[in-house]
Amino acid sequence: MDIIHRLRRKFLLLAFIAVVIILTGALGLINAITFMKMRSEVDTLLDVIVQNDGILPGRQLGTSTQSWLSDPEWYNDTPEFAHQTRYFSGIVADSGKLQRLNLSNISAFTELQALEIANKLAETDSSQPVRGMFKNKRASYAYEVANRDSGGKLVVVMDCTRDVGAVEAFSRYSLRFGLVCVILYLLVLGFLSNYAVRPFVENMENQKRFITNAGHELKTPVAIISANAEALELISGKSQWTDNILIQVKRVTRLINELIMLARMGEKDQRQLKLEPVDVSQCFTDAVHSFAPVVEKDQKHLESRILENIEAESDPRYLYEIFTIFMDNAAKYCDEGGTIRAVLEPHGKKGFRALVSNDYKNGEGQDYTHFFERFYRGDESHNSQKAGYGIGLSMAQEATRLLGGRIQVEYRNRVITFGVEF
Numbered sequence: 464m465d466i467i468h469r470l471r472r473k474f475l476l477l478a479f480i481a482v483v484i485i486l487t488g489a490l491g492l493i494n495a496i497t498f499m500k501m502r503s504e505v506d507t508l509l510d511v512i513v514q515n516d517g518i519l520p521g522r523q524l525g526t527s528t529q530s531w532l533s534d535p536e537w538y539n540d541t542p543e544f545a546h547q548t549r550y551f552s553g554i555v556a557d558s559g560k561l562q563r564l565n566l567s568n569i570s571a572f573t574e575l576q577a578l579e580i581a582n583k584l585a586e587t588d589s590s591q592p593v594r595g596m597f598k599n600k601r602a603s604y605a606y607e608v609a610n611r612d613s614g615g616k617l618v619v620v621m622d623c624t625r626d627v628g629a630v631e632a633f634s635r636y637s638l639r640f641g642l643v644c645v646i647l648y649l650l651v652l653g654f655l656s657n658y659a660v661r662p663f664v665e666n667m668e669n670q671k672r673f674i675t676n677a678g679h680e681l682k683t684p685v686a687i688i689s690a691n692a693e694a695l696e697l698i699s700g701k702s703q704w705t706d707n708i709l710i711q712v713k714r715v716t717r718l719i720n721e722l723i724m725l726a727r728m729g730e731k732d733q734r735q736l737k738l739e740p741v742d743v744s745q746c747f748t749d750a751v752h753s754f755a756p757v758v759e760k761d762q763k764h765l766e767s768r769i770l771e772n773i774e775a776e777s778d779p780r781y782l783y784e785i786f787t788i789f790m791d792n793a794a795k796y797c798d799e800g801g802t803i804r805a806v807l808e809p810h811g812k813k814g815f816r817a818l819v820s821n822d823y824k825n826g827e828g829q830d831y832t833h834f835f836e837r838f839y840r841g842d843e844s845h846n847s848q849k850a851g852y853g854i855g856l857s858m859a860q861e862a863t864r865l866l867g868g869r870i871q872v873e874y875r876n877r878v879i880t881f882g883v884e885f
Contacts, residue, residue, distance in 0.1 A: 509607040517552030550621035553581035603627040750786035781862040789819035797821035820880035
């Protein structure tokens with residue numbers, strides 16, 4: 464059934480969105496922490512070099528502090544670390560002349576390249592240390608520029624390609640891990656979703672089976688009651704009692720037919736429709752004219768604007784049912800002495816739009832999102848003078864869905880309008 468497929472798709476979509484949000488948040492947080500940790504370690508090394516006037520000191524045991532919330536200052540934990548760190552430093556005088564250049568711990572730059580980089584970085588006018596990163600070819604470098612107490616500026620440039628590469632690799636792996644998790648989650652959930660919706664499917668099947676069977680079983684006693692009432696009228700003549708019996712029989716018969724039709728409609732999908740060329744203009748005209756006597760009897764006004772020669776590939780039974788439901792709803796709830804307006808016009812390149820509106824002064828403040836729910840009635844008093852059970856608009860919505868259209872309701876200037884677009 465199409466409604467079950469839609470429910471399953473919506474369930475999978477919501478689950479997909481939920482797992483994407485969770486994984487994005489978790490992996491994004493982990494990547495952000497990893498990046499900040501890398502930058503903190505790089506900045507710590509730069510600070511050490513700057514504090515030692517451009518030279519990374521050897522191992523210094525016992526200077527780091529640890530806690531269960533932080534990692535140790537691992538830059539001075541091994542005697543070989545000072546030799547593994549690749550950097551260069553230079554002192555630039557206030558006049559812009561390079562006073563000292565240390566290239567003993569790096570081989571990626573020539574003296575001329577290092578001089579150019581140091582002079583460019585020393586152009587900053589900040590009184591506070593300035594840090595940043597740049598790329599040279601495929602390598603990544605971090606730098607710090609600090610003012611010296613004795614004058615001039617100290618520029619330190621350190622190779623951090625391995626650190627940046629590790630963070631970027633971790634980001635790529637975490638992205639792939641997240642995609643694999645989402646795909647596996649959807650596969651598993653798609654398999655298990657059949658079990659999740661099975662009770663709902665069985666419940667719907669039982670409801671439809673009950674409605675169909677009960678409807679057919681009720682038709683027999685209702686027909687007998689109607690026949691007996693008509694027989695009494697033939698024998699004793701019409702009376703208030705027989706009239707009331709026949710009126711209620713008609714109401715019950717209509718309810719039974721609507722319930723059966725709604726149950727059958729929910730079992731169909733678009734592949735089971737018998738689509739054929741339909742003269743939509745004539746179909747809409749027939750539906751509007753069929754309610755003209757009812758409208759005139761209630762002393763209401765009917766206006767129509769139906770453009771001719773509008774055709775479409777559709778199922779004429781469902782299309783006519785939609786139009787009659789709109790007209791029936793308008794005839795019931797139109798204000799006394801009000802006007803019902805029926806409009807049919809082209810929509811888009813090959814489509815059409817059908818609108819039925821009526822004066823409805825009591826429509827202010829109502830929640831129109833519920834109007835297409837089964838058994839919902841805007842008239843909460845359930846006045847029996849307005850025959851109906853809240854099924855018609857639900858049937859119209861189901862028929863519109865089957866035909867591939869869009870149904871809508873709008874309330875403006877004390878006029879309510881129901882419409883379909885195809």
